[in-house]
Amino acid sequence: MVIIIDYGLGNLGSIKNMLNKIGVNAEISGDPVVISSATKLILPGVGAFDNGMQNLTDLKLIEVLNKKVLEDKVPVLGICLGMQLMTRGSEEGNLLGLGWVDAVTIKFNSTDSERKFPIPHMGWEYVKAEKESLLLKEMYDKPRFYFVHSYYVKALRGDDVLISTDYNGEFVSGFEKNNILGVQFHPEKSHKFGMKLFKNFIENY
Amino acid sequence: MAITRVIPVLLLKNSGLVKTLKFKDPKYVGDPLNAVKIFNEKEVDELILLDITATTENKKPQLELLKEIAGECFMPLTYGGGIKSSDEIKDILKVGVEKICLNSVAVENADMVKQSVRRYGSSTICVSIDVKKNFFGKQEIHTHSGKTNTKIDPLTFALQMDKLGVGELIINSIDRDGMMQGYDVELMKKITNAVNMPVIACGGAGTVAQMKEVIQQGGASAVAAGSMFVFHGKHRAVLISYPSQEEMESIFE
Numbered sequence: 001m002v003i004i005i006d007y008g009l010g011n012l013g014s015i016k017n018m019l020n021k022i023g024v025n026a027e028i029s030g031d032p033v034v035i036s037s038a039t040k041l042i043l044p045g046v047g048a049f050d051n052g053m054q055n056l057t058d059l060k061l062i063e064v065l066n067k068k069v070l071e072d073k074v075p076v077l078g079i080c081l082g083m084q085l086m087t088r089g090s091e092e093g094n095l096l097g098l099g100w101v102d103a104v105t106i107k108f109n110s111t112d113s114e115r116k117f118p119i120p121h122m123g124w125e126y127v128k129a130e131k132e133s134l135l136l137k138e139m140y141d142k143p144r145f146y147f148v149h150s151y152y153v154k155a156l157r158g159d160d161v162l163i164s165t166d167y168n169g170e171f172v173s174g175f176e177k178n179n180i181l182g183v184q185f186h187p188e189k190s191h192k193f194g195m196k197l198f199k200n201f202i203e204n205y
Numbered sequence: 206m207a208i209t210r211v212i213p214v215l216l217l218k219n220s221g222l223v224k225t226l227k228f229k230d231p232k233y234v235g236d237p238l239n240a241v242k243i244f245n246e247k248e249v250d251e252l253i254l255l256d257i258t259a260t261t262e263n264k265k266p267q268l269e270l271l272k273e274i275a276g277e278c279f280m281p282l283t284y285g286g287g288i289k290s291s292d293e294i295k296d297i298l299k300v301g302v303e304k305i306c307l308n309s310v311a312v313e314n315a316d317m318v319k320q321s322v323r324r325y326g327s328s329t330i331c332v333s334i335d336v337k338k339n340f341f342g343k344q345e346i347h348t349h350s351g352k353t354n355t356k357i358d359p360l361t362f363a364l365q366m367d368k369l370g371v372g373e374l375i376i377n378s379i380d381r382d383g384m385m386q387g388y389d390v391e392l393m394k395k396i397t398n399a400v401n402m403p404v405i406a407c408g409g410a411g412t413v414a415q416m417k418e419v420i421q422q423g424g425a426s427a428v429a430a431g432s433m434f435v436f437h438g439k440h441r442a443v444l445i446s447y448p449s450q451e452e453m454e455s456i457f458e
Contacts, residue, residue: 123210
């Protein structure tokens with residue numbers, strides 16, 4: 001069963017809508033028992049870093065998530081804040097992240113540029129694949145995805161970097177470290193490109 | 206650099222879509238669900254849906270309809286209309302809407318804006334500012350679908366919203382609404398020079414060239430339009446359209 005983790009943040013309905021559209025019946029749940037039965041996990045999220053970590057803690061989800069992801073090696077896809085929570089921590093908050101990838105989350109710098117790069121970074125971007133991956137298998141030409149964020153993942157190990165995007169400099173918009181995947185953009189709001197990415201995650205992992 | 210977003214704005218009046226002229230004379234243009242399906246097929250960048258009679262008639266957001274619409278919408282969806290409290294936003298986000306557009310309530314209740322930003326994040330909260338020139342040519346903010354003149358200066362208000370952490374502004378020109386004669390580039394320039402968040406230009410779009418103008422000269426991060434995407438020809442026959450990806454790329458690059 002594909003489980004979309006419900007920890008009170010993020011647009012879970014739209015992820016489920018898109019999965020329905022590609023014929024995948026996913027369940028939305030914040031129950032550790034249900035989550036422990038998952039064969040695939042999606043960790044969504046919109047909002048503040050500390051809210052996210054605090055909610056995961058309050059719902060007693062951290063232990064079950066660590067077990068599923070780190071021991072059982074169940075494939076997990078983090079989306080937006082969900083991706084950032086997988087890092088060690090964020091400039092946005094004080095709480096520790098899940099620490100599944102060796103990276104931190106930092107804020108875009110908007111002041112040092114001649115051109116204006118408004119924060120939040122909001123809109124569609126063409127993205128660049130940095131390595132071969134089943135997540136991007138047979139992706140449509142000129143893939144573009146919808147982004148909404150003010151923070152991004154930095155200082156990742158080079159071979160974990162999957163996708164990069166340029167916004168006032170290049171940043172990591174997707175990573176893949178064994179069974180742990182994260183994307184900064186919102187595939188659920190990115191038309192056929194997002195559908196393909198979800199389909200690949202469901203079928204190839 | 207983000208690809209410039211081109212955003213259809215759909216106006217909801219009860220259960221149908223309408224298009225206005227200078228915020229008046231709503232003309233029925235079709236069924237919302239059907240229109241959203243067509244825009245989805247055309248892979249539009251984003252959609253803004255505004256219920257233009259919810260606040261003036263003191264009605265709540267139509268959650269059931271929003272849920273149906275969001276289920277057909279595989280692009281970002283912004284909703285505005287009839288929102289009074291920060292609590293209500295939770296229900297709207299839950300049905301699959303990404304962004305919330307505040308208008309009358311933002312002018313009346315700065316605390317509500319602040320609270321909403323804190324609860325749902327900057328990027329979820331957008332404020333739209335409806336601007337109209339008075340007899341002496343001074344720009345003033347109007348609320349309640351243009352019916353109430355607050356006499357507030359748009360730039361002052363935009364800076365206040367910036368301070369409160371609002372994620373995005375929509376600047377809509379009442380005088381240009383539905384006229385298809387081009388955006389208010391000067392007003393856009395004034396506001397985009399002063400705030401750091403993305404600003405969407407709205408009101409007056411008739412051609413892609415006018416969109417280019419407000420992006421390049423007005424500093425707009427995104428462009429929104431109504432009539433241009435729902436009317437066709439000089440008799441304003443209803444026909445949903447959207448520029449192709451290639452057409453937009455060739456113009457905006």
